[in-house]
Amino acid sequence: MNTSRKKSQAAGGRRAPLDPECLALMRLVDANRYADVEAAARRILAVRQNQPLALKALGFALIGQGRYDDALPIVAFSLERNPDDPEAHNNLGIVLSALMRWDESIRCFARSIEIKPGDPEVLKNYGVALSRMHKYDEAVRFFLKAIEFHPGDYIEAIEQLGGALLSSHRNDEAWTCFNELWKNDKTNVTFLSQLVSSSLKRCDWDDLEARLLTLRSLTDGYRSLTDNPFVVLSFPGVSSEEQRRVASNFARCSIPASVLDAPDPAVGTLRSAPRSRLRIGYLSADYRNHAVGQIMPQVIELHDRSRVEVFGYSIGVDDQSELRKRLSAAFDHFVDLVDRSVIETAQRIRADDIDILIDLHGWTADGRPEALALRAAPVQVNWLGWTKPLRGGNGGAVVVLKSR
Template identity: 35%
Template sequence: MSRPATSDPLSAPPPPDYSAAVAAYRAGKLVEAERALREVLRQHGTFAPAWQLLGLVAARAGRADEALRCLDRACFYAPTNGEILSHRAELLRRAGHLKPALECARQAVRFAPDSAAAHNNLGLVWLDLEEPERARVALEAALASDPAHARAHYNLGNVLLRLDDAAAAEASLRRALELQPEHGHAWAALGVSLGAQGRFEEAYPCLDRALALRPEDAKVHLNLAHVLTAQKRLPEALRRYRQALALAPGYAEALLGQGRVHNAEKQHGLAADCFRLALAARPGWPEALHQLGGALFELEEYAEAKAVLHQALAARPAFPEAVATLLRVLSNTCDWATLPERVAEIRAAAAQALAAGHAPPISSSQANAYDFSMAEKQAFARAHSRRLEERLAPLRTRLAFRHEARGHGMPAAAAGASGRLRIGYWSYDLRNHATAHLMRTVFGLHDRARFEVFTYSYGPDDGSHYRAQIASESDHFVDLRDARDEEAARRIHADGIHILVDLMGYVANCRPEVLALRPAPVQVNYLGYPGTMGADFMDYIVTDQVTTPPEDEPFIDEAIVRLPHSYQATDDCQPIDPAPVARADEGLPETGMVYCCFNTLYKLEPTMFGAWMRILAAVPGSVLWLLAKPEAARANLRQEAAAAGVEPRRLVFAEGKPKALHLARLQLADLFLDTRYYNAHTTASDALWAGVPVLTWPGNGFPARVAASLLTAIDLPELIVPDLAAYEREAIRLGSDPAALAALKAKLARHRSSRPLFDTRRWVRHFEWALDAMWARHAAGQPPAAIQVPERVG
């Protein structure tokens, strides 16, 4: 075919039948339009607009290849027509031919620089090429040409979402809807933009409106499910994901979302199945690989989790969230070969995220296990709490809980009640868990003449005696496991709680969302999380002089309440099984020094483990007794021992046992060796209760100073050493001097019953004094301030 030598065919008047074809196309009468266009082209085969419109008819009829051929003919006869070039670029883009689409879209803009449609289509090509900044420039040019171009506003909103500018996206999408109120896609995107800002209550009606306009659109169901998931309306979210999959079988994003819901419901096997299906639909998808790695970690399939996470990082090298998950796998299997590099990687990514105003990829709780500074962890906590507060601000405003004091300093909800302070404890872990091991008897020891005790449990009922005792000894035990955040906050507020004590902080299974809604006038961070929550909605943190010395105060955002001894509650009625336990029962040698560390594996790290190996090498016949369940961890630790020149069989691994039996066998140990960055907390109390001395080298910050706090409260300061060299010397000395070790154990036995650490009633009286002081300030209209609890209280 040769190009005609005539002038631009568009300059000639349209053939008579062409107007009828255009009218039929606009009326949606595609068959009639196609018939008319073919008649036009039979008589006027070089008329480019007819080829263009015929291509659009074929595209709407789903005949993509034919549509492109028609647009090719149109461009052949009108090679400088920007409108035709723009339509051709759009068809190429939809067919996935992005490079030719880009070339064609650029030509369209060159020949029609004032065409909003041409700039809009160029923006869409750039977006599909993963160039959102260039897409933004093109779409802004489209709107400069035509500020009332609804589609360009909508597309710009999507681009801004891709650029993580949800607020600007919202403005653009609202403008699109002003121009085109029935734009279902724009309603859906507006819901997404509001969700990205944490404004889920506003997002839901937008997506519901989109669903009314586009009930068969799987993506709308998907985005509505995302919002429901964020609101923790998990059963509803699961139904929406399933609806999306019914409309679009194999929809990878819906499978991913469904898996996340299963993960949140602790159904990690089902979650892994969903992630695998997502990967079958979209092979190599980094996010699905990351989520699968996390589910496999929870299932303790560590080798596969590690392999999958490496695949995720190979597919997306700059993926700090996957690095954070990989760190969990490495730390919980004592796989330290690449640990320093991965920690450095996550530190750099966290700093970059904070500088950009984003949340870091690692939580402050996870960071406790590594050598992050107090300032870094404070910044992580602040970033997390800030996002939480921003997201929940609309709901908090709507709830508008009031806490004004009246009637004997009580809030309005409690006016006319007994006059006692209502103390609420909020926790997932009122079960067979370290928190309950420490707090089991505290609730029943409160002075009922002055305090009314509410325990709010949102964790599972494990049928344990811990949960049963806590429930029976609380004035009110409230099961809120099925309550959404708003419902839980409403219940706490309706109960007229004066002081709400959060026993979780930012540890696993925490729900700080409820505290962010401010259901109580005074809110306290205690026990579960050793550090600041960095949140305006938390008033106090309970600590002591050892865990939080004066120089650490700048890194704590709450007002500091210092108890006179250790901040940590203990249970001085904890049973130890009386049946004799022999060393052979636990795989320990009949003679020789038994060092132990029963800390969680993620607290172990190479520096301290290296010191332990040097201690073993210096004390002949000694062994190190560890609680390491995963075989991968045992293998890695044996390998580390061999590399340090220590016979691997000198590592003895304990299995999990019920608490009373564990405490009984713990008495076989001679010396508990503490970890560095994240000390023994409950495990240190257990050791001391069982009569085993604990050797610690305090580090920087709360989690690294807890063992020192416990030792101070039991008056064994000689077990607190200033550096690693002193740590090794003291461990070796005690392991080499049976008389010195025996004297130390005898001293511990005497102090166990005579020093403050294991005097639960004394601890409760001190804690109550602190609660009274907190409430007195609130009732007087004073802001939270530091409180030092005296040794002697009334």
């Protein structure tokens, strides 16, 4: 989510002439000088505690600096004082999205649109949040509306539309989006990468080799590409090291730095007396009639319950199948988290004091790798649902993300 309409976000409308201090503040906002905006806004608020423009400008400055935890109380307080301000609802939605609180963010965007229908930025933000929740078909509708209401070409919304269409397997429509974007900007490597991906899905080999060579050249051997690693996985000639680079870049772009770089919470500290049984958790959206769901029942049932206590965390829909019933009965504890946020998912797993968390999803559809970035357990492992076989092996690779 970005803050492209910065002046509007900070000002929230100008019903009365601004005093010199506020005019100077707005000039800083217009120049995107976030640190200076923060300093100026705090000076005003030190004298006029609830000055609405300074409050909104301070929230804008903190968002611009990526300090979303700091921005949250400021933006929320600004909204409390101006509950009918559509831009205040949008700003809160931006902050909540950055904190991966997707359900709350879409409620903010919905309220903003209710107050002021047809705002293209809010419609785009709404669509992005829905995409991050893997509700791609719903997201497409909002991106199309954002493009419709935007004066001129809304490049950012078109790019997001193409991504949602590709994730919905609407490959011809996605190809049209990325082909037009690439034709108009031959420097944007994301456009080219997505164009190649949609071409492969359409079995369209025209110019494929030349485009791959161009992509490799523009990204210095994929060192600067931040695209979804599953897109690059399908590209011919990409090495495992290049795939790792893209995956690392993608993770850093998808999960806020405040999460990735924060000190680990106090999870899994050493106990003076070991528990009688190790607690193992399995996180998946596929406890249903799915390939992963079909593999897992016997795996769980054959755990030695004298040594381990097994938790199943479901983040997918209940298809009411016999397979679902068998899976839910196989675990010692089966927890439905489908409607919980990323943060609530991590908090629940921590509360259960899990020793080893096994993520069966990774970055595939409906997964919540962000919960692992929040350090839900002291040892976190990826397995089965997405990994490539080890060299010479037949099973999925096991990757320990981080352990104490």
